[in-house]
Amino acid sequence: MSAAARITRQYLAGLPAGCAPERSCENSPLAGDIYGSAFLTRPVFLGRGESNALGARLSALYDLLLTLPDRLHDGDLRAFATALGWTPEQISAALRADGRPRRLPRSARADLYRSQDGFRLLELNGGSPLGGWDISLLNRALLQEPYIASFVDEHRLESTDGIAVLTTLWRESFPSFDSATRPVVALLEWPGSYPVMETHLRRMATLLAAHGVEAVPCHLGQLEYCADGVHVGRRRIDLVHRWFVINDVATAEDAALLAPLSEAADRDLVSLFTPLENEVYGSKAALALLSDDRHRSLFDRAELDVIDGLLPWTRLVRDEKVEAAGEHVDLLRYALAHRDDLVLKASSSHSGLDVLAGWQTSADAWAAAVRAAVDGPVILQRRVRPVPEDFPAPGGGPPVPAVLTWGVFLAGHGYGGAYLRGTTALDSGVISSGAGGRLGTVFLAEDG
Structure with missing residues (x-):
């Protein structure tokens, strides 16, 4: 039995009547204000050894993503971005005119399901605009519940402070950044998004x-x-x-608004965490290129083990022949025939937006969506079936099963914490706050 399963069983076995940690989260002055009122009814547990192993696997996969421009396009980053479906305006805004890559901080968040075969990757969001840096607020709120506080102490459980992880990333990425001198950091949004994010x-x-x-806190139009x-x-x-994200750049005017900041960062007048170039490697289309069987000869056996061990079958939507389930098939016909096992996703979307689950879609609507996606920045991905975990029923009663999306941070070369979204709708195509998902957080347990 894994450390996570053992600790979960012990937690549920000792759970006293009336213990409702979700109320502690709702009533937290910071956590409740930020995250609202939809929280999981218990903390989730992960073994420290498993967290370290997962962080190492994600780091190895991220390393492979960083090599794709060299492997596929002789180092031409612009050609790589074009292959991902980026527009000329986005390429102009995000990449250097001479095509030279920037030094990129190792910052990402992987969204995963835990399946019967272990963790499987749904997407990897690269860069800095990642939800969940502040999730340790939930850990603190949960500790206001006496049972959880005593349980955490008894089992020597620990949590990860995402803000501490973030400031460490800043220091590691920019040696001149020194929190001892009380540096000034701009939390920078796009002008149109700033009122919502302020x-x-x-x-x-x-x-x-x-x-x-x-x-x-500020937006791009306020910089001088x-x-x-x-x-x-x-x-x-x-x-x-x-x-802000690459999808905020839609016009030449948008690119021009961003250009002075990129130039200042390239001249070392300011540290930029992270440049938009980071999002090249956080595109779902990049995962499709990594998964594509036509590229397998570019990777050695150990690298293929990393890809196959984390990434489900993922393909860009094209009218062409592909490998699927060991056969060479027409992609569009395969997609129409296997609707119950596939998900259609926009390659640069986030927060569960622009995701269409085939098993929740009529045959006609699915066929229309697949055909409309041809040659666009859209991927097909094989469905991953998450293994449910038991959670206390709100208000008491027997535990109920729920499935989780694990948002695991890659900080440098390892595990940087996690935050969760869960739902009791076990066949949900998307587990997101907008779709009724409940938020939760992780405590790490010693193995053994």
Whole structure:
């Protein structure tokens, strides 16, 4: 029995009547304000050894993604971005004109299901605009419940502080960044998204202050570019943490708005965590290229083991022959015939948006969606069936099964914490907050 299964069984066996940790989360001054009122009814557990092994596997897969421009396009990053479906405006905004790659911080969040065969990757979001950095607020709120506090102490469980992980990434990525000097960080959004995100960014600023960082929520239109660096109001910015995404760049005007920041970062006038270039490797289309059987000869046996061990069958939607289930088939016919086993996803979407589960879609609607996706930035991915876990029923009663999406952070070369979204709708195509998913968090247990 795994450490996670053992600890979960012990937790449920000792659970007292009336223990409702989700209420502690709802009533937390910070957690409730940020995450609302939909929380899992218990913490989730993971063995430390399993977390380390998962972090190492994700790091190895991320390394392979970083090599794709060299393996597929002789190092031409622009050709690689074009193959992913990026527009000329996005390529102009994100990549250097001379095609030279930037040094990219190792920051990503993998969304996974735990299946009968172990963790399987649904997507890998690269860069800095990642939800969940502040998830340790839930760990703190859960510890307000006496049973959980005593259980965590008895079993020597630990949690990961995502804000501490983030500031460590900043220091490792930029040696000049020193929290001892109280640096100023811009939490930078796109102008159109800023009104929606402002409250969240201000909460992030509150959490960062405890780590010696002065954080300024702002949007791209508020930056000023001076001879000595980048400013917001009268404050010179040491580091910019980017919250907007490549899909925010839709026009030449958008690209022009971003250009001065990219130029300032390239001239070392400000540290940029992370450049939009990072999102090249966080595209679902990049996973499709990694999964494509036509590229298997480019990888050695150990590399193929990494790919096959994490990544389900994933293909760009094209009118062509592909390998599927050991056969050479017409992709479109295969997609129509295997609707119950496939998911259609936009390659640059996030938060469960633009995802169509075949088993929840009529045959006619599925066929229309597949045909409309041909040659677009859209992927087909084989369905992963998550193994349910038991959770206390809200308000008491026997435990009920729920399935989880694990959002696991890759920080540098290892595990950087996790946050969860769960639902009792076991055949759900998407587990997201917008689709009624409940949020949760992880405590790590010693193995053995």
